[in-house]
Amino acid sequence: MRVLLHGCNGRMGQVLTRIISQLEDMNVVAGVDREPNKYNNNYPVYDNLTKVQEEVDVLIDFSNHTALDSVLEFGLKRNVALVICTTGFTPEEKTKMREASKNIPVLNSANMSIGINLLNKILGQVAPVLYGDFDIEIIEKHHNQKLDSPSGTALMLADAINASLDNSLEYVYGRHSKTEKRQQNELGIHAIRGGAIVGEHSVIFAGAGEVIEINHSALSRDVFAYGAIRAAKFLSGKEAGFYTMSDVIG
Numbered sequence: 137m138r139v140l141l142h143g144c145n146g147r148m149g150q151v152l153t154r155i156i157s158q159l160e161d162m163n164v165v166a167g168v169d170r171e172p173n174k175y176n177n178n179y180p181v182y183d184n185l186t187k188v189q190e191e192v193d194v195l196i197d198f199s200n201h202t203a204l205d206s207v208l209e210f211g212l213k214r215n216v217a218l219v220i221c222t223t224g225f226t227p228e229e230k231t232k233m234r235e236a237s238k239n240i241p242v243l244n245s246a247n248m249s250i251g252i253n254l255l256n257k258i259l260g261q262v263a264p265v266l267y268g269d270f271d272i273e274i275i276e277k278h279h280n281q282k283l284d285s286p287s288g289t290a291l292m293l294a295d296a297i298n299a300s301l302d303n304s305l306e307y308v309y310g311r312h313s314k315t316e317k318r319q320q321n322e323l324g325i326h327a328i329r330g331g332a333i334v335g336e337h338s339v340i341f342a343g344a345g346e347v348i349e350i351n352h353s354a355l356s357r358d359v360f361a362y363g364a365i366r367a368a369k370f371l372s373g374k375e376a377g378f379y380t381m382s383d384v385i386g
C-alpha cells in the first residue's frame with residue numbers, strides 16, 4: 137500500500153515514518169510538510185500537496201486543521217482514501233469532511249488508539265445508567281506543545297456521553313469565574329498542559345457515596361501510529377463514505 141504522509145515532519149509524522157519503514161506491505165511514497173528539507177527522510181517531501189507526483193493509495197494526515205481544504209482537494213482530485221487524524225476542526229470543517237466522503241472514503245478519528253475507541257463505546261452504555269445520581273467530568277492531560285484545547289479526544293468522549301443522554305448535556309470548559317454551583321446537566325471538560333505527557337484522559341462519575349473514574353493513558357505515540365496504519369488498511373477497497381475508528385475495531 138502506497139502512503140502519503142501529510143505532516144510528515146511532525147511528532148506523529150516521524151513516528152509513522154519509523155514504523156511504516158519496518159512494514160513489508162506498506163510504503164511511504166511521499167510526504168508533505170511546511171519545511172521539506174527538515175529531515176533526511178527516505179521519501180521525497182514536498183511543501184504543497186499539489187506538487188506530489190507519486191501514485192498514492194492512501195493519505196494519512198497528522199498536521200493542522202487549517203490544511204483540511206488542501207487535503208480534501210487532493211483526495212477528491214486523485215481519488216485517494218483519507219485517514220484524517222488531525223484534531224481541532226471547526227464544525228464547518230467537519231461538514232466539509234462529510235461532503236467529501238460522498239465521493240471518496242474518509243476515516244476521521246480524534247484518537248487512533250484501540251483503548252480510547254473501546255472506552256468511547258463503553259461510555260454510551262455506562263452514562264445513561266449513572267446519569268442523575270452521578271456528575272460527569274472529563275480531564276485530559278497533554279504535552280506543552282499541543283495547540284488545541286480541549287483535546288479532540290475529550291470532545292469525542294463528551295459527544296459519546298452526550299449522545300447516549302439525548303444530547304441533553306451542557307459542556308462547561310473549566311470553571312474560571314463561575315459563581316454558581318454545578319448544575320446536573322453540566323459536563324465539565326478540563327485541559328492540563330505540561331512537559332512531555334503523550335495523552336491521558338479520565339472520565340469521572342462522581343456520586344454522593346462513590347466515585348467511578350475511567351482512565352486511559354497513551355504510553356507512547358506508537359499506539360496512534362498503529363491505529364492509523366490499521367485504519368489505512370481498513371479503507372483499502374472501501375466504497376466512498378465516512379468512517380471512524382469504531383468501524384475499524386468493530
Ligand SMILES: NC(=O)C1=CN([C@@H]2O[C@H](COP(=O)(O)OP(=O)(O)OC[C@H]3O[C@@H](n4cnc5c(N)ncnc54)[C@H](OP(=O)(O)O)[C@@H]3O)[C@@H](O)[C@H]2O)C=CC1
Nearest residue numbers: 143145146147148198199200203221222223246247248360
Ligand atoms: N488522532 C490521533 O490519534 C492523534 C491526533 N493527533 C493530532 O495530530 C495533529 C498533529 O500532531 P503532532 O504530530 O503532535 O503535531 P506536530 O506539530 O508535531 O506536527 C504537525 C506537522 O504538520 C505541519 N503542518 C502544519 N500546518 C501544515 C500545513 N498547512 N500543511 C502541511 N503541514 C503542516 C507542522 O509544521 P510546523 O511545525 O511548521 O507547524 C508539523 O510538522 C494534531 O492536531 C494532534 O492533535 C496527534 C496524536 C494522535
Ligand SMILES: O=C(O)C1=N[C@H](C(=O)O)C[C@H](O)C1
Nearest residue numbers: 223246247282287288289335
Ligand atoms: O496532540 C496530541 O498529542 C494528541 N492529540 C489527540 C487529541 O487531541 O485528542 C489525541 C492524543 O491524545 C494526542
